[in-house]
Amino acid sequence: MVADAAAQPNKLRWGELEEDDGEDLDFLLPPKQVIGPDQNGIKKVIEYKYNEEGNRVKITTTIRIRKLANARLSKRAVERRSWSKFGDAVHEDVGARLTMVSTEEILLERPKAPGSKQEENAPGDLLPKGGAVLMVCRTCGKKGDHWTSRCPYKDLANPADVFVDKPPSEARPTTPGGSKSSSYVPPSMRAGAAERGGADMGRRRHEENSVRVTNLSEDTREPDLLELFRPFGPVSRVYVAVDQKTGYSRGFGFVNFVSREDAERAISKLNGYGYDNLILRVEWAAPRTN
Amino acid sequence: MRPILMKGHERPLTFLKYNRDGDLLFSCAKDHNPTVWFADNGERLGTYRGHNGAVWCCDVSRDSSLLITGSADQSAKLWSVQTGSPLFTFNFESPTRSVDFSVGDKLAVITTDPFMGSSSAIHVKRIAQDPNDQDAESVLVLKGPQGRINRAVWGPLNRTIISAGEDSVIRIWDSETGKLLKESEKEIGHKKAITSLAKSIDGSHFLTGSLDKSAKLWDTRTLTLLKTYATERPVNAVTMSPLLDHVVLGGGQDASSVTTTDHRAGKFEAKFYDKILQEEIGGVKGHFGPINALAFNPDGRSFASGGEDGYVRLHHMDADYFNIKL
Numbered sequence: 001m002v003a004d005a006a007a008q009p010n011k012l013r014w015g016e017l018e019e020d021d022g023e024d025l026d027f028l029l030p031p032k033q034v035i036g037p038d039q040n041g042i043k044k045v046i047e048y049k050y051n052e053e054g055n056r057v058k059i060t061t062t063i064r065i066r067k068l069a070n071a072r073l074s075k076r077a078v079e080r081r082s083w084s085k086f087g088d089a090v091h092e093d094v095g096a097r098l099t100m101v102s103t104e105e106i107l108l109e110r111p112k113a114p115g116s117k118q119e120e121n122a123p124g125d126l127l128p129k130g131g132a133v134l135m136v137c138r139t140c141g142k143k144g145d146h147w148t149s150r151c152p153y154k155d156l157a158n159p160a161d162v163f164v165d166k167p168p169s170e171a172r173p174t175t176p177g178g179s180k181s182s183s184y185v186p187p188s189m190r191a192g193a194a195e196r197g198g199a200d201m202g203r204r205r206h207e208e209n210s211v212r213v214t215n216l217s218e219d220t221r222e223p224d225l226l227e228l229f230r231p232f233g234p235v236s237r238v239y240v241a242v243d244q245k246t247g248y249s250r251g252f253g254f255v256n257f258v259s260r261e262d263a264e265r266a267i268s269k270l271n272g273y274g275y276d277n278l279i280l281r282v283e284w285a286a287p288r289t290n
Numbered sequence: 291m292r293p294i295l296m297k298g299h300e301r302p303l304t305f306l307k308y309n310r311d312g313d314l315l316f317s318c319a320k321d322h323n324p325t326v327w328f329a330d331n332g333e334r335l336g337t338y339r340g341h342n343g344a345v346w347c348c349d350v351s352r353d354s355s356l357l358i359t360g361s362a363d364q365s366a367k368l369w370s371v372q373t374g375s376p377l378f379t380f381n382f383e384s385p386t387r388s389v390d391f392s393v394g395d396k397l398a399v400i401t402t403d404p405f406m407g408s409s410s411a412i413h414v415k416r417i418a419q420d421p422n423d424q425d426a427e428s429v430l431v432l433k434g435p436q437g438r439i440n441r442a443v444w445g446p447l448n449r450t451i452i453s454a455g456e457d458s459v460i461r462i463w464d465s466e467t468g469k470l471l472k473e474s475e476k477e478i479g480h481k482k483a484i485t486s487l488a489k490s491i492d493g494s495h496f497l498t499g500s501l502d503k504s505a506k507l508w509d510t511r512t513l514t515l516l517k518t519y520a521t522e523r524p525v526n527a528v529t530m531s532p533l534l535d536h537v538v539l540g541g542g543q544d545a546s547s548v549t550t551t552d553h554r555a556g557k558f559e560a561k562f563y564d565k566i567l568q569e570e571i572g573g574v575k576g577h578f579g580p581i582n583a584l585a586f587n588p589d590g591r592s593f594a595s596g597g598e599d600g601y602v603r604l605h606h607m608d609a610d611y612f613n614i615k616l
């Protein structure tokens with residue numbers, strides 16, 4: 001609504017008007033004008049009136065006329081709207097709540113939205129498609145063919161060799177040692193248990209030249225850490241503790257170097273290094289005391 | 291969008307149909323009462339009481355006065371849409387699976403299931419102007435296809451009847467002589483049972499959904515395969531947008547295995563595909579059972595889906611749906 005005050009040229013002298021104060025002067029006003037509605041449904045109404053101070057005011061009202069959804073319905077559809085209920089709908093009690101509006105906002109989910117594609121795969125589908133890089137069998141070393149637990153050669157491989165030949169990896173082997181009998185044998189009783197020794201079976205291989213890195217930012221991942229430490233020398237293992245629930249880093253990780261000198265240099269250089277807004281703390285990983 | 295949920299049925303939905311003006315939505319379910327709803331707000335207008343078995347299919351005449359339903363109680367019934375009173379009952383020897391009015395509403399095609407030794411059949415009935423003159427005489431009976439005929443619809447100018455069913459072959463019959471005119475070829479056709487068939491708004495092409503996890507678009511006259519839409523679940527229901535080049539597929543795993551798997555693995559969304567590019571546009575979630583029925587409002591601005599969960603969900607599309615670019 002637009003109101004422009006006293007835009008109209010005044011033929012009456014305003015001095016005279018003051019004398020006639022209180023008199024009804026509406027007859028002096030131009031008549032009301034209606035323009036439109038045009039093809040866009042815009043209708044203009046121009047009115048004139050006096051305000052409290054006696055000034056003539058032109059009021060232009062712009063209205064957009066829109067047809068209601070109902071108006072689009074055919075005559076018959078409108079008629080059907082008033083049909084009386086029948087069948088079970090006649091005795092519908094108010095509490096029945098047959099028709100409800102969803103409390104949940106449902107969107108047309110686009111398939112290409114980032115991240116959504118992965119989630120759509122059923123857990124069953126994921127296995128064979130898991131990606132060649134991800135799937136490396138730790139028993140036979142085959143890439144992209146099967147998981148370690150499904151290795152067809154797992155019973156044939158010598159368990160001792162598995163640990164010696166392979167670069168250490170953070171995940172513990174899921175296959176039990178190569179015992180041929182089907183009954184369960186605890187790890188401490190298996191062949192080669194003497195050198196591994198029960199609880200720290202998986203850890204020993206991680207203790208060589210192991211460097212602990214703490215105060216990592218929560219989106220640090222293993223490749224980032226590898227990139228950071230590789231310049232000091234060959235790295236045999238990188239591990240970042242990840243919270244299982246949130247998927248974010250828990251703020252610490254371990255890096256194993258092939259040689260002790262490289263590890264020492266890395267500690268001296270990177271301890272106190274600013275990484276991702278945080279000051280890193282790098283130190284020798286203390287063997288767990290137990 | 292916030293879909294409208296309609297919980298009028300106690301059993302899984304089987305079929306949904308809009309009338310021509312798009313103001314009424316008819317729903318059929320395995321309970322015995324087809325229901326009519328106002329398509330704008332989802333208010334229930336009435337139920338059609340009289341069937342004694344699951345109702346598989348329905349169709350409404352162009353003037354929205356006459357409803358025909360096909361039921362597993364071995365009958366098809368004509369109803370007055372306004373009052374819900376049954377006008378006529380066609381009795382058969384076996385459950386009726388699909389019904390469809392011809393253009394002009396003078397004929398109806400009704401399919402019956404194989405039952406107690408009798409094979410499946412397609413019946414053509416004459417629909418009288420005045421329900422009092424209605425007779426049960428079949429104008430034409432077509433037999434031949436093995437297994438259930440899940441859907442039979444009229445072709446252009448009522449000259450043909452298109453049927454599809456469990457034997458995964460689409461057939462085009464001459465509606466005058468009953469001669470088999472065309473059959474879809476084995477190599478290009480569906481590999482498993484066809485569950486649904488939907489004609490385009492102009493009738494020039496139609497879409498079939500099958501348990502072989504795909505939907506196919508066919509030319510109505512020549513029965514040439516135009517497009518194939520591949521999904522990762524069996525397709526139970528298909529529909530086409532009359533406004534945009536979109537097709538909607540609904541499905542999900544078998545109802546019998548639903549409880550044994552993750553709800554996300556069930557894939558109970560209604561999937562939108564671009565009709566021409568055959569690319570997926572998006573999915574509309576919500577049902578917690580497979581989708582058995584889909585229907586697009588003739589104005590193209592809303593669609594309804596019916597699921598094994600007994601709900602009809604009425605979706606009025608958001609404005610941004612109409613501007614989706616691939």
